[in-house]
Amino acid sequence: MNPTERLLQGADSLLLMLPGALMTPQHMVQAGLFNELAKRRLALDLVAPDLHAEGADNRIALRRLEDEWLAPARSRYRRVWLGGISRGGQLALSCWAGQVGKVDGLCLLAPYSGGRITTNAIVRAGGLARWVATDDQMSDPDVRLWHWLQSPPPAVPMFMGYGDRDRFADGMSLLAQHLPLPRCEVLPGDHDWSAWLPLWQRFLDAGHFGPLA
Template sequence: MLIMLPGALMTPQHMRAAGLFVEVAQRALALDLIAPDLHAEGADNRVALQRLEQDWLAPARERYQRVWLGGISRGGQLALSFLAGRHGTMHGLCLLAPYAGGRITTNAIRRAGGLHAWQPPADQQSDPDVRLWTWLKTPLPAVPVFMGYGEQDRFADGMQMLATQLPTATHVTVSGGHDWAAWLPLWQGFLDQRHFPVLT
């Protein structure tokens, strides 16, 4: 199973309309794709991370041999936060244009001289952007990671920072911005990497 988290202002229906499920079916992959909607939990992602584990990933592990997690934009940030914060186990991660956080946070990291020199105030730990970068100070669990984004993405500078913290990930860029013109080719490239078997 791959649980793919939608981005902000995106619903699972948008992901279906964009062709994510069709691409899986066309390749006859032995893969169940699920797109849950966790946006109702608000800006602080603590509750969303708990629900993701309890309502989706834990039950999936009881039914499937391998469970992957992924997401687009804010959904990618939540998926990476799940892995970096050790909220549960998974077998791989698919990040399409993962949102790296606001420029206030990423600029503060740059001004500090890099992530390991950056020390955010304790009162900022309610900010999901700050929590993600704090978790990224510790090496990630060893699972396959695919990360891709558009070369003209307006958030590309933050994604480049994220890429430095994911040195063993497969990094892919394509022409395009923060939209389906980039995300769908990235999705196709991810599926073509043969992480999942073909139905026989």
């Protein structure tokens, strides 16, 4: 088990930031996410839980996210944001889109949008509105996310970005077209920290959170 990492500053807003696949909370610390927040003195607490999808299905992870993290956080914080990197971003987005748990905002750094089989099927169908998933396909978490996005919940403040050389860029571009985003940030970089850290800096500087009192 990888211990959860926390930066608790006595703020009234919390961001739960989910690591990507093969990523630990400690990787996020080493990359500078916590330091970038601390040096800005923003009124935001940051927690990176040790939470990954169970096997090929994320239903258990989504239930744990709500029961063990979101529900307790809502009793302590005025605002609870949810975010993640790559697969962690997909899980965060699935939580919102599937209305698994209530969140007040999303921070999505290169969120994985699913395999090309699914995204290509959406394009071939003429768009998300015309695409139909079969009952058998709904066992796939990638398919469930796109199905949920056909009838998304009310919009929340949302930040999304990815690197221009990201190997999943085509799917992320398609995803951005169906999210209530003011804009999607595309910066130089790959599917790694070369893009993720500058995107994180953009998110922190976007004005969602005021200064610590």
